[in-house]
Amino acid sequence: MTANRPDKPGLRMADRVYEDIRREILTGLIGPGERITEEVLAERFGASRTPVRSAIVRLASDGFVEMTPRSGTVVKTRTACEIAEIYDVRAVLESMAARLAAERHDADDLAGLRGIQDELERRAAGRTASGASAVEELSSLNKAFHVAILDAARNATLRESAERLMDIGFLINTYANFDESEIARSFSDHRKLLMAIESRDGAWSEAVMRAHILGARNSLTEPAATPAAKR
Amino acid sequence: MTANRPDKPGLRMADRVYEDIRREILTGLIGPGERITEEVLAERFGASRTPVRSAIVRLASDGFVEMTPRSGTVVKTRTACEIAEIYDVRAVLESMAARLAAERHDADDLAGLRGIQDELERRAAGRTASGASAVEELSSLNKAFHVAILDAARNATLRESAERLMDIGFLINTYANFDESEIARSFSDHRKLLMAIESRDGAWSEAVMRAHILGARNSLTEPAATPAAKR
DNA sequence: CTTATGCCGCTTGTATCCAATCGGTCAAGC
DNA sequence: GCTTGACCGATTGGATACAAGCGGCATAAG
Structure with missing residues (x-):
């Protein structure tokens, strides 16, 4: 053929x-x-x-x-423990990215970030049910937001390393943790992040990002609740 | 054929x-x-x-x-700036690994680390000239030391991410920065790292590792001296 | 002399063919 | 009845054949 x-x-x-x-x-x-x-x-x-x-x-x-x-x-199958590990690494990488983004971003970066977050909230508000495509779209925009911060950090290696982990982690993220409260928490974090980055406060940005990602990790591994288990 | x-x-x-x-x-x-x-x-x-x-x-x-x-x-060709970026990311990842290793290591991990460092110093002392094979061997043992710490950190994702960057960075590292003073500084750092990890002091271990890697980065980008340049 | 254009070779990208190996199943022997 | 052995189907790994695109060079036209 x-x-x-x-x-x-x-x-x-x-x-x-x-x-x-x-x-x-x-x-x-x-x-x-x-x-x-x-x-x-x-x-x-x-x-x-x-x-x-x-x-x-x-x-x-x-x-x-x-x-x-x-x-x-x-x-590849990933255990809950492995997913938690990925989030731990993401927390370190992306909080570094948030710090750098706060220090190095320009007006375009900030505008892009705002645009993505606006779109994200618009879609979340207008969605009918938790249809698969709607969830996928939200997840995609969420990733875009995080990638935009990585871009603003001006470190291609950092971007590549973090993006790789992001995709793997979203394998699970797509289905779970998309209830109302989680989304609200996430959006709140994103808005804080925008404020911190705009004010060029590296330490604050870093801390918010770390809290954002570790919070997401915790909402995933809630039942197993093994924050730092052994191998 | x-x-x-x-x-x-x-x-x-x-x-x-x-x-x-x-x-x-x-x-x-x-x-x-x-x-x-x-x-x-x-x-x-x-x-x-x-x-x-x-x-x-x-x-x-x-x-x-x-x-x-x-x-x-x-x-792939890497500019000095990109190499510096890689070291920045390594510093973040491996300092996290050092902290985790301090908290989670067992006796075997520590023995392995000591063995590698002993071997490293023995080879460095006994080397004749800066022959290519000798440099390669030192580089290999140095990598083994860092990988052993990543293993002791008990996070496969972290290990994988960091190891990938290590290999890329060593493309340059192998040739440059292997003079006496650099080796002495590196060994001193490694010994401090051993002490910090053995005492299970996560914060200390993290700090020593960060200093170790950023010190190496600085010795590479010495002339260009662009610690955090723009894109 | 400069520039444009067409040809040619080199290299990659894809398809198909053959070999090697792994797992399962069936049957025979103990 | 259980175990062990060999056969067989299925699937991957490797080799080769073929097509397609890009770059360089030469030649011709302006």
């Missing part, structure tokens, strides 16, 4: 497949622990196994899937 | 090739900015282009090389 599909304007099939698989994992369409086979994905996306392989290698390097030598590839 | 070489006991050719290319980059044998072609590498390592491609995709994901769509792959 020589099915190279010419629909997307894209340059590389492998990139398209990477994005597609990644999206399906992030939206939970594939689900953790699920086994994926190259041939099935190749057929589904209308490509051959080669670009699919390339995409899977990248996904494995990103920590989304796990390849076992001759057995197959499965979507 | 059907040259699947059966010499190494390895499981996957792609993994072997990945390690080989990575080592050649880390030791400077390939050099930043240099162009690499799949076919040449395939011939050099006795493989076909397929595993080489897989390896290159992973290396690109790791940030060692840069693939441009139809043009080729080059070893």
